[in-house]
Amino acid sequence: MYKVKVYVTLRESVLDPQGNAVKQSLHSMSYKEVSDVRIGKYMELTIEKSEKDVEAQVKEMCSRLLANTVIEDFRYEIEECVAQ
Amino acid sequence: MKFAVIVFPGSNCDIDMYHAIKDELGEEVEYVWHDADSLEGFDGILLPGGFSYGDYLRSGAIARFSNVMKEIKKAAEAGKPILGVCNGFQILLESGLLPGAMRRNESLQFICRPVQLKVEAPHTMFTSAYEVGETITIPVAHGEGNYYCDEQTLAELKENNRIVFTYAGSNPNGSIADIAGIMNEKGNVLGMMPHPERAVDSMLGSSDGLKLFKSIVHHWRESNVINA
Numbered sequence: 001m002y003k004v005k006v007y008v009t010l011r012e013s014v015l016d017p018q019g020n021a022v023k024q025s026l027h028s029m030s031y032k033e034v035s036d037v038r039i040g041k042y043m044e045l046t047i048e049k050s051e052k053d054v055e056a057q058v059k060e061m062c063s064r065l066l067a068n069t070v071i072e073d074f075r076y077e078i079e080e081c082v083a084q
Numbered sequence: 085m086k087f088a089v090i091v092f093p094g095s096n097c098d099i100d101m102y103h104a105i106k107d108e109l110g111e112e113v114e115y116v117w118h119d120a121d122s123l124e125g126f127d128g129i130l131l132p133g134g135f136s137y138g139d140y141l142r143s144g145a146i147a148r149f150s151n152v153m154k155e156i157k158k159a160a161e162a163g164k165p166i167l168g169v170c171n172g173f174q175i176l177l178e179s180g181l182l183p184g185a186m187r188r189n190e191s192l193q194f195i196c197r198p199v200q201l202k203v204e205a206p207h208t209m210f211t212s213a214y215e216v217g218e219t220i221t222i223p224v225a226h227g228e229g230n231y232y233c234d235e236q237t238l239a240e241l242k243e244n245n246r247i248v249f250t251y252a253g254s255n256p257n258g259s260i261a262d263i264a265g266i267m268n269e270k271g272n273v274l275g276m277m278p279h280p281e282r283a284v285d286s287m288l289g290s291s292d293g294l295k296l297f298k299s300i301v302h303h304w305r306e307s308n309v310i311n312a
Contacts, residue, residue, distance in 0.1 A: 014232060017190050065149070068142055068178065070185035071232055
């Protein structure tokens with residue numbers, strides 16, 4: 001089986017009001033070095049091994065449901081592991 | 085004219101919508117559960133506001149895969165009037181029936197108050213009862229109403245008069261080009277963040293929303309009833 005980590009973030013061209021608010025808060029805490037904060041989502045999927053190509057499946061899941069590609073980008077990490 | 089109010093788990097403006105149609109507009113209306121297989125017999129479809137599926141993942145993202153959405157797509161292709169308000173608008177965006185996407189409000193606050201809207205496209209099946217350039221008062225209630233689309237889509241919306249309502253005066257959520265409501269290319273699917281169903285009686289502060297529903301009925305009568 002596979003352990004899949006999916007990261008969804010707003011596209012660079014899209015303003016991130018949450019990230020901006022957090023950046024300002026960090027600045028007010030005197031972390032002036034922080035030049036950008038982007039807030040996103042992190043998801044963990046466990047996928048059983050099948051005859052289907054796991055990467056193609058994950059990609060499809062991301063673009064159909066897990067991310068809205070109008071405003072979001074996604075990336076993923078797939079790790080094969082032994083079921084316990 | 086017979087309307088369907090689609091009810092998702094987490095819808096919370098369905099009763100307001102039902103009331104607006106039945107008691108204020110005086111037309112037929114029924115609730116339709118999200119797993120329905122058919123929308124036969126309905127002349128207009130209303131997607132109400134609320135928090136379908138708890139807004140999990142993204143507003144409207146899960147509702148979009150409900151069984152009834154296949155029927156809503158068919159109805160859209162058949163040219164039936166479809167109105168999505170607030171969460172209903174978000175579902176129409178997620179399903180691809182309308183272009184673009186919603187972001188969190190620029191202020192990050194949930195905004196719940198009456199706003200001024202400008203009727204940008206008065207010659208549609210949803211707005212024919214309004215005057216050209218009329219300013220109306222309709223309440224908004226949302227945390228994610230900050231409409232976004234790419235430049236090409238925006239140009240296309242402008243060129244084809246598909247921006248139906250804009251916020252007049254101040255923009256409450258930061259939406260691109262002050263957009264409050266847009267429609268599809270065919271002109272039969274409208275999505276809007278403000279709640280016309282909450283502005284159907286002057287006792288509630290405004291009755292400006294009623295004209296929207298009256299426009300839909302007027303259009304339907306003209307095209308479906310002999311000697312209308």
